[in-house]
Amino acid sequence: MAEYFKGIDKIKFEGENSTNPLAFKYYDPEKMVGSKKMKDHLRFSMSYWHTMTGGGVDPFGMATMERPYNNLDGMELAKARVEAAFELMVKLGMEYFCFHDLDISPEGNSLEEKEKNLDLIVDLIEQKMKETGIKLLWGTTNGFSNPRFVHGAATAPNADVFAFAAAQVKKALEITKRLGGENYVFWGGREGYETLLNTDVALENDNFARFLHMAKDYAKKIGFTGQFLIEPKPKEPTKHQYDFDTMTVLGFLRKYGLENDIKMNIEANHATLAGHTFQHELLMSRINGVLGSIDANQGDMLLGWDTDQFPTNIYDATMCMYEVLKNGGIAPGGLNFDSKVRRGSFEPDDLFISYIVGMDTFAKGLLVADKLYSDGVLEDFVAKRYDSYNSGIGKEIVDGTTDFEKLAAYAKKNYSIKNSSGRQELLEGIVNSYIYKS
Ligand code: XUL
Numbered sequence: 001m002a003e004y005f006k007g008i009d010k011i012k013f014e015g016e017n018s019t020n021p022l023a024f025k026y027y028d029p030e031k032m033v034g035s036k037k038m039k040d041h042l043r044f045s046m047s048y049w050h051t052m053t054g055g056g057v058d059p060f061g062m063a064t065m066e067r068p069y070n071n072l073d074g075m076e077l078a079k080a081r082v083e084a085a086f087e088l089m090v091k092l093g094m095e096y097f098c099f100h101d102l103d104i105s106p107e108g109n110s111l112e113e114k115e116k117n118l119d120l121i122v123d124l125i126e127q128k129m130k131e132t133g134i135k136l137l138w139g140t141t142n143g144f145s146n147p148r149f150v151h152g153a154a155t156a157p158n159a160d161v162f163a164f165a166a167a168q169v170k171k172a173l174e175i176t177k178r179l180g181g182e183n184y185v186f187w188g189g190r191e192g193y194e195t196l197l198n199t200d201v202a203l204e205n206d207n208f209a210r211f212l213h214m215a216k217d218y219a220k221k222i223g224f225t226g227q228f229l230i231e232p233k234p235k236e237p238t239k240h241q242y243d244f245d246t247m248t249v250l251g252f253l254r255k256y257g258l259e260n261d262i263k264m265n266i267e268a269n270h271a272t273l274a275g276h277t278f279q280h281e282l283l284m285s286r287i288n289g290v291l292g293s294i295d296a297n298q299g300d301m302l303l304g305w306d307t308d309q310f311p312t313n314i315y316d317a318t319m320c321m322y323e324v325l326k327n328g329g330i331a332p333g334g335l336n337f338d339s340k341v342r343r344g345s346f347e348p349d350d351l352f353i354s355y356i357v358g359m360d361t362f363a364k365g366l367l368v369a370d371k372l373y374s375d376g377v378l379e380d381f382v383a384k385r386y387d388s389y390n391s392g393i394g395k396e397i398v399d400g401t402t403d404f405e406k407l408a409a410y411a412k413k414n415y416s417i418k419n420s421s422g423r424q425e426l427l428e429g430i431v432n433s434y435i436y437k438s
């Protein structure tokens, strides 16, 4: 079988003093961190769309990526990409991948042709998964690129589009089940609006819920037991996406009785587009019991769009892994690199280097977070800060044994209040010192 990425061997762990760009400095998959192997904390996944399909187009320029299969097209290209994808994952020691239906095979000229193409490529993927032991983290559909989705998919004003999207998700659920996918993701590609002047927001939301209920029912019917995920994003491509952020999605799920069926797939760049930190979105999901999986990437704080850069920010990776540890792990979710090399990083080895840097950033983040969490410095500080709720009037508030009249009487007797410093800078310094020394 052809080797696509010639000259690149299996990437090894060489330790933090290594200067080899094609070696891991921190990602040591079998190393025990607490009670689990590093790789089982991280559950890294390759995104098929950015890694295999993306060519580097932007609004001003065409594809730049030099790839060993660029001379092929149609099904030959699709097959070569599968082989190259598995070669890349084996060389990186990446144990999971994720894909949209249209990433892996051409759309064709009818639904029948699309499904036939998919089945042929899924045969090949299934065989490669058996050979390598690599697993499917999640499947999804591309319900946004084709012009038929110009006004949305499940929230389109045209019922024919809703039906088409349903057919697409039906097939993608079947494929995800067949490949043993551990999750199924809904990212609302164009589920939102451009202007309220032409939009029936109430109907669109009701329809979106109807769509999700039907997906859930079909999954049950075919015996797909994976976890359903919604991936919040506030804007882009539509001006306003309905799945704005975790709390918006939770409100929606609770309104439509879906809160026990669907969790969140939190993406770093989507969090920052919503005006939140990555950790905010992870935490909001965690404390509501819906942290399902993670799309690992980062945005550029000077740009207002979804740049999907490989994650290199150690602070964000640390606080992400802190939330994952507090969540008791991320399985059956994982850390999917929804990240793409910059348009100027077009050589094939840039792909490997970018994954290595991203994996090392999260591996180091895990090591720091594990130390920070097990030492309990932040936990102890926070516990002390809220100590007034452990006894006296605070305990009565928490226990629900007081009321406004009793509280007002208490406040009159305790007119002079003494607050304590929040010590933000002290805590930021402590986090930094853990990053420096872990
Ligand atoms: C788009 C995005 C998607 C989803 C899967 O911003 O993140 O790639 O992750 O559809």
Ligand code: CO
Binding pocket: 187, 231, 267, 295, 338
């Ligand atoms: Co994503």
